[in-house]
Structure formats: structure tokens, C-alpha cells
Amino acid sequence: MDPARIALSLTGVSKTFPGVVALRDVSFEVEAGEIHALVGGNGAGKSTLMGIAAGSTSPDSGRVEIGGEVMLSASPVRARQLGLAIVRQNPALLPDLSVAENMWLGVRPQLRGGIGAAGEWARRQLQPWGIPIDPGTRIVDLSLHRQFIVEIAKAIAIEPSILVLDEPTEHLTAPEIDQLFERVRAVRERGGSVVYISHRIPEVKRIADRITVLRDGETRGTYENAAVSEDDIVRLIVGRAVETVFPPKRADAAEAEETAPLMIVDELSGDGFSGVSMSLQPGEIVGLAGVEGNGQREFLRSLAGLEPARGSVLLADRSLKLNDPTAMRNAGVSYLPQDRQAEALLLNMPVRDNMSLGSLAIFARLGVVQRRAEAHAVAGQIGSLDIKTPSQETEIRALSGGNQQKVMLARNALGEPRVLLAEEPTQGVDAGARVEIYRILRGSADGGAGVVVLSSDEIELEGLCDRVLIFSRGRVVRELVGPAVTEHKIQEAALRATQLRERQDAAMERTGRTRLRDFVRGDYGPSVILALAIVLLGIYATWVNPSYLTERNFGGVLQLLAALTFVSVGQLIVMLTGGIDLSVGALTGFIAVVASFIIVDQPDRVIGLAGTAGLVAGLVLIIGIALGTGLLNGLLVRKALITPVVATLAVSIAVGGLALWLRPTPGGLIQSGVTELVRTRVGFIPIAVILAIGLVLLLEFLLRRRAWGLELRASGSSAEVAGRLGIPVNRRVIGAYMLCSLIMVLAAFMLMGQIGVGDASSGVSYTLASIGAVVLGGASIFGGRGSFIGALLGAATLQQATTVTSFLRLDSSATFLLLGLLTLGAAAIYSTARHTRVRA
Amino acid sequence: MRSWRLPRFSGIWLGTAAIFLIGFLINPRTVSESTVYSMLPFFAILAIAAIGQTLVVMQRGLDLSVAGAIAAGAVAFTKTANVNDEGIVAGIVVALAVVALAGLITGIAVTRFHVTPLVATLAINALLLAFVNWYSRGFPTGAPDAINQFALGRALGLVPNLVVIAIVLVLISHFLLRSTVIGRRFTASGENPRAARAAGIPVIRYQVATYVIASLFYGVAGILLAAFIKTPPIFSGTTYLLGTVAAVVLGGTALTGGIGSIIATTGGALFMSQLGAIVLGIGLPTSAQQVLQASAIILVVGLRGVYWTGARDRLRSMFGGTNVQAETAAAAPPPRTAPPPSDSS
Numbered sequence A: 001m002d003p004a005r006i007a008l009s010l011t012g013v014s015k016t017f018p019g020v021v022a023l024r025d026v027s028f029e030v031e032a033g034e035i036h037a038l039v040g041g042n043g044a045g046k047s048t049l050m051g052i053a054a055g056s057t058s059p060d061s062g063r064v065e066i067g068g069e070v071m072l073s074a075s076p077v078r079a080r081q082l083g084l085a086i087v088r089q090n091p092a093l094l095p096d097l098s099v100a101e102n103m104w105l106g107v108r109p110q111l112r113g114g115i116g117a118a119g120e121w122a123r124r125q126l127q128p129w130g131i132p133i134d135p136g137t138r139i140v141d142l143s144l145h146r147q148f149i150v151e152i153a154k155a156i157a158i159e160p161s162i163l164v165l166d167e168p169t170e171h172l173t174a175p176e177i178d179q180l181f182e183r184v185r186a187v188r189e190r191g192g193s194v195v196y197i198s199h200r201i202p203e204v205k206r207i208a209d210r211i212t213v214l215r216d217g218e219t220r221g222t223y224e225n226a227a228v229s230e231d232d233i234v235r236l237i238v239g240r241a242v243e244t245v246f247p248p249k250r251a252d253a254a255e256a257e258e259t260a261p262l263m264i265v266d267e268l269s270g271d272g273f274s275g276v277s278m279s280l281q282p283g284e285i286v287g288l289a290g291v292e293g294n295g296q297r298e299f300l301r302s303l304a305g306l307e308p309a310r311g312s313v314l315l316a317d318r319s320l321k322l323n324d325p326t327a328m329r330n331a332g333v334s335y336l337p338q339d340r341q342a343e344a345l346l347l348n349m350p351v352r353d354n355m356s357l358g359s360l361a362i363f364a365r366l367g368v369v370q371r372r373a374e375a376h377a378v379a380g381q382i383g384s385l386d387i388k389t390p391s392q393e394t395e396i397r398a399l400s401g402g403n404q405q406k407v408m409l410a411r412n413a414l415g416e417p418r419v420l421l422a423e424e425p426t427q428g429v430d431a432g433a434r435v436e437i438y439r440i441l442r443g444s445a446d447g448g449a450g451v452v453v454l455s456s457d458e459i460e461l462e463g464l465c466d467r468v469l470i471f472s473r474g475r476v477v478r479e480l481v482g483p484a485v486t487e488h489k490i491q492e493a494a495l496r497a498t499q500l501r502e503r504q505d506a507a508m509e510r511t512g513r514t515r516l517r518d519f520v521r522g523d524y525g526p527s528v529i530l531a532l533a534i535v536l537l538g539i540y541a542t543w544v545n546p547s548y549l550t551e552r553n554f555g556g557v558l559q560l561l562a563a564l565t566f567v568s569v570g571q572l573i574v575m576l577t578g579g580i581d582l583s584v585g586a587l588t589g590f591i592a593v594v595a596s597f598i599i600v601d602q603p604d605r606v607i608g609l610a611g612t613a614g615l616v617a618g619l620v621l622i623i624g625i626a627l628g629t630g631l632l633n634g635l636l637v638r639k640a641l642i643t644p645v646v647a648t649l650a651v652s653i654a655v656g657g658l659a660l661w662l663r664p665t666p667g668g669l670i671q672s673g674v675t676e677l678v679r680t681r682v683g684f685i686p687i688a689v690i691l692a693i694g695l696v697l698l699l700e701f702l703l704r705r706r707a708w709g710l711e712l713r714a715s716g717s718s719a720e721v722a723g724r725l726g727i728p729v730n731r732r733v734i735g736a737y738m739l740c741s742l743i744m745v746l747a748a749f750m751l752m753g754q755i756g757v758g759d760a761s762s763g764v765s766y767t768l769a770s771i772g773a774v775v776l777g778g779a780s781i782f783g784g785r786g787s788f789i790g791a792l793l794g795a796a797t798l799q800q801a802t803t804v805t806s807f808l809r810l811d812s813s814a815t816f817l818l819l820g821l822l823t824l825g826a827a828a829i830y831s832t833a834r835h836t837r838v839r840a
Numbered sequence B: 001m002r003s004w005r006l007p008r009f010s011g012i013w014l015g016t017a018a019i020f021l022i023g024f025l026i027n028p029r030t031v032s033e034s035t036v037y038s039m040l041p042f043f044a045i046l047a048i049a050a051i052g053q054t055l056v057v058m059q060r061g062l063d064l065s066v067a068g069a070i071a072a073g074a075v076a077f078t079k080t081a082n083v084n085d086e087g088i089v090a091g092i093v094v095a096l097a098v099v100a101l102a103g104l105i106t107g108i109a110v111t112r113f114h115v116t117p118l119v120a121t122l123a124i125n126a127l128l129l130a131f132v133n134w135y136s137r138g139f140p141t142g143a144p145d146a147i148n149q150f151a152l153g154r155a156l157g158l159v160p161n162l163v164v165i166a167i168v169l170v171l172i173s174h175f176l177l178r179s180t181v182i183g184r185r186f187t188a189s190g191e192n193p194r195a196a197r198a199a200g201i202p203v204i205r206y207q208v209a210t211y212v213i214a215s216l217f218y219g220v221a222g223i224l225l226a227a228f229i230k231t232p233p234i235f236s237g238t239t240y241l242l243g244t245v246a247a248v249v250l251g252g253t254a255l256t257g258g259i260g261s262i263i264a265t266t267g268g269a270l271f272m273s274q275l276g277a278i279v280l281g282i283g284l285p286t287s288a289q290q291v292l293q294a295s296a297i298i299l300v301v302g303l304r305g306v307y308w309t310g311a312r313d314r315l316r317s318m319f320g321g322t323n324v325q326a327e328t329a330a331a332a333p334p335p336r337t338a339p340p341p342s343d344s345s
Helices: A046-053 A076-081 A099-105 A115-129 A144-157 A174-189 A201-207 A230-237 A296-303 A325-331 A351-363 A371-384 A401-414 A431-446 A458-464 A487-495 A512-521 A525-544 A551-576 A584-598 A611-638 A644-662 A672-679 A687-705 A707-717 A719-724 A729-755 A765-776 A788-807 A812-835 B006-026 B033-058 B066-081 B085-111 B117-136 B145-152 B161-179 B181-191 B193-198 B203-229 B240-251 B262-281 B286-319 B326-331
Strands: A006-017 A020-031 A035-039 A061-066 A084-087 A162-166 A193-198 A210-215 A218-224 A263-270 A273-280 A285-290 A309-315 A333-336 A419-423 A450-454 A467-472 A475-481 A667-669
Touching (some): A046 A193, A076 A084, A099 A707, A115 A144, A144 A162, A162 A174, A285 A296, A285 A458, A296 A419, A333 A401, A351 A371, A371 A401, A431 A458, A458 A487, A551 A765, A551 A788, A584 A611, A584 A667, A584 A765, A611 A729, A644 B240, A672 A729, A687 A729, A765 A812, A788 A812, A812 B117, B033 B161, B085 B117
Parallel strands (some): A162 A193, A285 A450, A285 A467, A419 A450
Antiparallel strands (some): A006 A020, A263 A273, A467 A475
8 A cells, every 4th residue: 555645553552551451452544535433342442542643642562653754652742733633522622711712722823813813713613513602602601512513623623634533423413413424524525534433333334434343452354334234343343252250140030020129210311311210129230331421321320319310219119319419328329439539439548448438327336436346347348358458557549440449349338238329340440350349249139239230341231230221312222131131232222223312402591590690600791790889889989978089089099909900910810820829918018128128219228229229229129039939939839739829828928027027117218209100190090000901901912812811721721631732831820920920019119109118018918809809800710711801890899899988987897898798709609600500 | 556647647746856956956945944835825726726727628628717717716705705704605605606607608608609718718817807807896805814814824733724725625626537427527528529429428518517617726716815815916816827727738638638637737836836936036036937937838848749740740751741730630520431540640
């Protein structure tokens, strides 16, 4: 074959994960201008293989070539440069950025044009899909299905030479699948290649030129589409060698039908599944099967109370309370999670604490855990389940996956459940432990419990289950009983299901409430609310005390506002990266103190500088101090990985201490020229506030319309995704802390103008106020979103509240009260609005 | 003794021993009877407040309302008692009720309204300061004589009463945390809230209770502070925020939550108190004390972090990924498919 026509080639690739061989000496070649399907059952190694091609997973051995270039090490950025675009099952999008911004960041500069046109450009890319996706919408506000379309549209917009689609139709409806196929064919027309990973054989037959089958991490051959039938492909996928021994199943399956069911699930619906009914006999093991992502997982988790659901679940004729894991557990429903690290293990705790977590009350007398009873029961389980651990005191992280899983099974067993829900009970477990886990599960059933097992391993289901329910797109499409429970039948039912997703997008109601919520969640919603609050407070104050509306009062208020605005703007820059800077107030005071020794008219006894020389030296010094403090904060956060709160709190106390050390009491008269400059007004408006507003507008422009702003928000929204897109996250975040501190120089000049002397404690109150202002302005403390205009209005609201309370002759406690209430209230409203996500 | 805790939580006692020794070498007077006796009551107050901070940190939070709660406790107590021995009980009840309410609001804001602990406690701190200002009408009041005498007294003429109270509270808390069903579930909820929830533990209830109980400890610290110095300035708690965070961090409780040791935190509190005594002992001002204490935190936490960064970067360069902060990685949604373990760690 002509080597120039090979777009992607993987040669002799192997990859082992702990306990599992994912790929064994796989070779795979894609020609330019073909649609090449990669098919195989769950866990066949398809996604791992493409992860290696895309540079996100490094192979143990083997060679990857993209467009004739050899990949020397795994690097997603390099793979992308070579023209490979991958669409994964969970989209790599930045949740807090808009659709247009995400697409803009993901595309090479020569293709995308300026950000100004990004919205229009994104709209053009999305238009053919026939779904109204507003390019201005944040990703987090899109349903998973729309996120997927954005991700595919983004990948195609790159004009890749190789486009990899990993199970692209899982979330799509029939017309969207047609649309996808049309686009995929367009890539081929252009001379690009497409790798199409799928479980769904009917779809593969429609679109592919060639088909490669993977099974158990090995290729079963590459075929011309026309040369193989659906049946041929199914035969190639199934038929794995069975090396595992299963315990005997329930002997009297027929008789058991007559015993009263233990659990009855009636018309249960939730996210990803609908109208599922099933019954469970005592002593029975029921399997849940289906292609990954068809609702079986969500169904099982809703039985554990962990996912929202409606419908009814009866356990021994008693109705169970849904959506409440504690109630489920107390009723006797016990759950074994799939994701051990995230949802089961207490990694830093001993085997004993891990095992007894679900059954502490059993070992307790008057609420005190009886160590001896606990240790005895744990030792019993370690013995009977043959758990290999040096002692009960060993931290569970030191155990192998199989032994960890046995500890989790023992945790469930000690609680003596009536129903055991096991999600992928043997994932990441070696072959020996697997056999024992099967024995343990069967043992629970024989002891009278009902067991529900979710597994993506059809052989496991065949060997273990008395009955299997097969899910497709959220519904049970087949039930296999007794001798019909075979790997082949399960695979066939799952692979050949043509069930399509139902979607209620069109019917998604836009009620008044959601519109209000969208408004509050928007970038400028909070600003409008704040502006309104400022005006109303002003009207009220004028009504009570007419002298409020004088130029004299206004000028003074605006002067104070300038200082708070500078501090808030700095705070927001840091908060956009997902951090926080508690040192802003102390730093401002410290800078003013340092200035009070140098930027003076009467030379200090020790320093001896004054006038212009003092001003120049002082400026250099305080700018250096500011940048140094910012750099220290940034390094502590990004390099020493200290939580931003602790890092900046410590720096704040240190800087504040230094300031107090230098000037235990206020002193040092600042140059009169400087204070006068700060106090200069145009009409009644101080130039300081003009400068502050100018800075706000400039930063807002940079934030929305320049790569720096997008990258800053991207780093805060998801450092991981941002890194994958090639954004220099460390540089952006550390830079943000430095810029924040630099702006504190301006804030410090405002202080000097107001007080005229160096006062170490003068800046302290700014820290809380700046956080309050930024939160009021709608910024998310988790990073990624916020607006400088919002911060300005937040600062103005706080300033207005303070002014009004003083005009109403309220004491200073009212100021604190307002600050606290406004911050807490705003945070509660915004956080709650953001927490309710759009589901579809 | 359980071997798995020893290395992590015993280091602080070596550090504390070292700080006493260093102090002695710099100036023998820093370990003289009078210096130690003047340091101990403040150590006791810090240790009590630090129990609360430990509990919050174990639940993956950080409490910035320590200063406000201590000041509120002190003012509510002194103003209610109004220099009157008969008012002591009423004063204690009012003080504890005020701080418990503050903790309850924090807990509800954090769990039900999804406000981050940081913003919630910062805002509550402002509300508590507002309360202090309003309730005190801007000027301090003295503590009743009886409680002042008690606070100045020594049990058996040897151990200051405040230290006795602190030790009793520390031991009780430690016992509850380590040996009761509630304490064990509490620890699990902090170590892995998702796992605790999947195991049927009502995690939200535990989190709300954490903020209430923590606030009660700050309140007790405030009452004792007022009792000891008789007439505290109205905003008396300010130095205790960094003190409690430092005690927790130096004690070895991870800021990412999970297992913590109140006894080790107490060691951290002793370290910080003696460090402060040394700084004052060699004639430096209180401001220098702040600088040194802050530097101690940066140094200790920083060294721990740098060590891990190195290890992580090595791992990451192997997989060509980028450096991701621990929190963001943990907050990322779980993969929907079987996670190949080496992909992200």
C-alpha cells in the first residue's frame, strides 16, 4: 500500500492497567479518505486504543504514527497539531465559557478569526445541526446531548485530517444521527479520515467503509464493510474464552417464581431511564446489562437513593422513600459502588474503619463503639472472604484492587442487607479475586438476600445471574431468564437494539421562573440588580436627608468608591482563576506604610530621601513589593499547592505584621503633591474614580475579547481541560496574583490620599469588602466567571450602603450587618441558581 | 497505639519540644516559670478555639469566622452578666446561643444554599462583628469578679484552671471523635463525603452540626478570654484566626479534609503560643510575632506541598498531562466509563 495514504497507524501497541490487560499487540491502520469503524463489546479496548492514538494515554509498547510523523511520547497537544481531533464520551469543554468561546479556543488561529466574530462563526458551524444552540450560552447550561453536538461541531471545525468519534450516537436522536453521518461523509469528501468507534452495529453498517473488530484487547481482523453481515460481526465480537469458574446458580428457578417477591419496582423513571419495572425474589441474582450509557447505571443508583427518581419501590410490601440514601440503607438496601476510589473507599483509613463503616451501630453500646466486638467481626470477615492484608490497621490504599473490593463487600455483608446492589463488582480486580467475589455474591443470595448486579461483562452476567434485564436508551428492551441467560443473547439484544432516545427538548418549558434564573445566572444579570439597588438606596437616602444629593457628598463618596473598586478589581482577577486573595487589604496598608517613609516631603531620619528622588525610588520599591507579594502568593498556590485561602491568609498576616513593625502607630506625612493629585476633581468627579472606571472597562474588554481573558477564565473553569487545550495554566494563574497585587499600588495611593499618613491597619477592612463586592457582582468563587463591571457595581453597592447608613445616623454595626447580609444573601441566591442545572 | 497515625500526628510534639529548646538557647528566660505561666492561659484559649477549627477542616471547610465568634462570645457574656456574679450563667447561655445561631446559619448556607464555606464564614464573621458593635454599644464591659478569679486561679496551686478546662475539652472531643459511632461517621464524612453518602450516612446533617459545634468552641474561648483578661477590647478575637489555622496545619490535619487529630492540633497551639512567647521574650513587638507565625505556616505547608508537586510532576510528565491542582481534579465529574487508573493520576 502507498505509505503516503496512511493517515494513522498504530503498530504492536500493548497496554496494561493494574489487574487488566487492555490491549495486547494491536496494530491498526487508517487510510486517508476512509471511514473506519472500530467495533467491539464493553471493555474490548476501543477507547484505550484511541486514547493512545490521541496522545492522552501512553502505551506500554508499540508505535504511533500520525500522517507519517512518529509520536515520540504521548502528548495530546502534539497529536492535535498533527491533525488528529477526538470527540470523547465526556466532552472536553470548559463549563463556564460560552459555546462560541469554547469553539474559538479549540480551533487553530488561522481558521477562527477574531473573537469578535466568534459568535457568528460558531453559529455557522452549528447551523447544519438544525438545533437552536445560542453561541452565547454557557456550556454548563446545555444538556449533555447539546454539549456533545458542540464538541462534534468543534472537532469538525478544526478541519482535522483524522477525526476520532467515540460512541458519538449515544446521546443523539435519529435526525441528528443522519446529520452526523452527513458531516462525517463530508470529512471523507475533503480527503480526511474518520475513526468511528461504536457498539451499534446497524449504524456501523450504514456509515463505515472498513470495519476493525476488537475483542479482549486483540484485533479480530479488518474487513470491507460490504464483505461482512451484521451476524458475522456479532460472531466476531462475542465468544470470549471463559476461564472463570462460577458458583452454581439457584437450583429451583421454576419453583422460586411462586415465592413472594422481596422487592417490586414499579414504573421508575429518572435521569437517563424511564418507566422501568422489575421484581426481585429473595435468593435471586438479577443482572442489568446494556451498552454503557443506556440508563442501567442511573437506574441502579436510584434504587440506592443516590440518583433522583420517581415511581415506586416496595421492599417486603413497604414503600421506600426515594432520593434518600440514608432511608434506603436503613430499610436494608445496600449498595456497592463501581467507582471505588471516589465513592467507596476511605483511602487514608485502615481496613477496619473501612469495613465497619456501614455497621458501626451494631458494635456500639451507648453510642460507643466496642473495639473488641468490632475487631472480632472484622477479623471474621477477613478470614471468611480470604482478604489479604497485613493487619486490620493497614491503610486500605495499600491493598490490591481485589482485596479492596472484598473489604467493600464485607462492609455490605456486615450490615446484613436484604437487597444488595452491586455495580461492576469485579472491575479492576484480578482473576483470582473475581472467582471469590462471585462466590460471595452468590453466598449473599443463598442467605436470602436479593442481589442486583450491574455489569458490562456479559460472560460475568451469564455465569452469575438467574435473570438478566437488557437496557437500551433508558428502557428495558429484553428480559432473559434461566437457560436463556447467555453471553451471545445478551450481546445480541444490546448490540442490535434500535430503540431511539426520546427527547423533550422542544417541550422544555421556558417558564417565568427559569427565565428569572437564567437572568440571575447571566454575566450581567447581577449588575442590573445592583444598579437598581444603588438607585433605590439613593432615592431613599435623599428622601430622608436631602443633603445626600449634594455635589460635596457625591465627590467624597466617589473618592472612597475608587479605592474599593481597585481592590475589588484585583480580587476578581484572582477569583476568575478559581483562587482568592486574602492579602489585598494588608498589602494595601503595607504599601502605604512603605510609601510613608520615602514618598514624603520631610526626609525620614533613616531613609533620607524626599521630593522627586523619593517619589521615583518609592514607586520602584512599592511596585517591586507588590509584584513580589503577588509572585509569592502565586507560587505558593500553584507550585507549593497550598490552598489559596491558607496561602494568602498567611501572607496577609505576615505583610500586616511587617507593616505594623515598621509603623506601630500611624505616621509619616505623604508628599502633599501626591495627596493633592489623588484628590483632584474634574467638576465634582475625582479623577481617581475616572481612572478606576477606565481600568474596569479596559479589563472587561480584555476579559471578553482577548485571548488573555479567555485563557484566564478557562484556567479557572477547569484547569485540566484548559491544560489539554494547550493553555499555559500556571502562567495565567501566577500572573493573575501578580496583576492583582500590582493594582493594590493604585489602591494604596487612594489610601494615602485619604489619610495622608502611613497607617498599617488602614487597608484591613478592604479584604472582606472586596470579596463582598466581587461576590455581589456575580463572580463564582470556583473561578471561570465574573465581570469587572459587576465588581464595580458590587463595590458601588457596598459604598452606597455604607453612605446611606451613615446618613440615617445608624452606627457602624449597621455597616458590618449590611456587608455580611449582602454577601451571604448574594452568594446564596447565585449559588442556588447555578446549582440547579439544566437536565435533558 | 495505632501505628498509622503515629508518624503523621506526632511530628508536632518534636517541633514543640524543639521550640522550647531553641527558646531556652536564645534566652533562658523564655522557659522561666513566669514566662510559661503567662503563656499558658492564652495557649488554653487558642487550643479550645482550635478544636472547632479542626472539626471544620476535617469536613473540608475552613472557618474564617473565628475572630467574630470569639469577640461575640466575649461581648455577649460580659454585657449580659454586666459585672455581676449572679449574671454569669445567663451570660454563658446568651453567649453560646449567639454563636450557635451563627454556626447554624453557616451550616445551612453551606449545605442547603451551596455557598462555599469560605464566603459563608467570612460573611458570618461580618454579622458577628455587627452584633459585637451593637450589643456592646461600642465600649467594653468587665467580666464578673467570680469568673475572673476562677480564670486566674490554678488547680492544686499548680495548673492554671484555663489549662485544665482546655485539656478536659480536648480529651472529651478526642474520645468522641475516635470512639463513638457519631465520631467515626463524622470522620468518614470528611474523608470521603460521597462514600459516606453511598454508605447511608446523612452527610449534610453532620456538616451542619460541625459548624454549630465549632462555633460553640469559639464561643467558649471568647468567654474564657473575657474572664481571664477581665475587660477585653470589644474586637478581641482577631489574632486567633491565624492561630487556629496554624495550629491545625502544624498539627498535621490535612486541609483537604478527612482524618484529623485534636491532640495534635493542641500540640500545634502550644507551638504557636511558645513561638509568640519567645518573640516577645527577646524584646520584639507583637507585630513580629505575626510575621513569624505566618512564616511558620508557609514553611510547613509549603514544604509538604512542594514535595508532592515534585512527585506529581514526575507522574504527569510520564503521561504528558498538565499540572492540575488537587481540588480541581477532585471536583471534576467522574468519568462515565471504566476509568483506566493511570489516565489522571
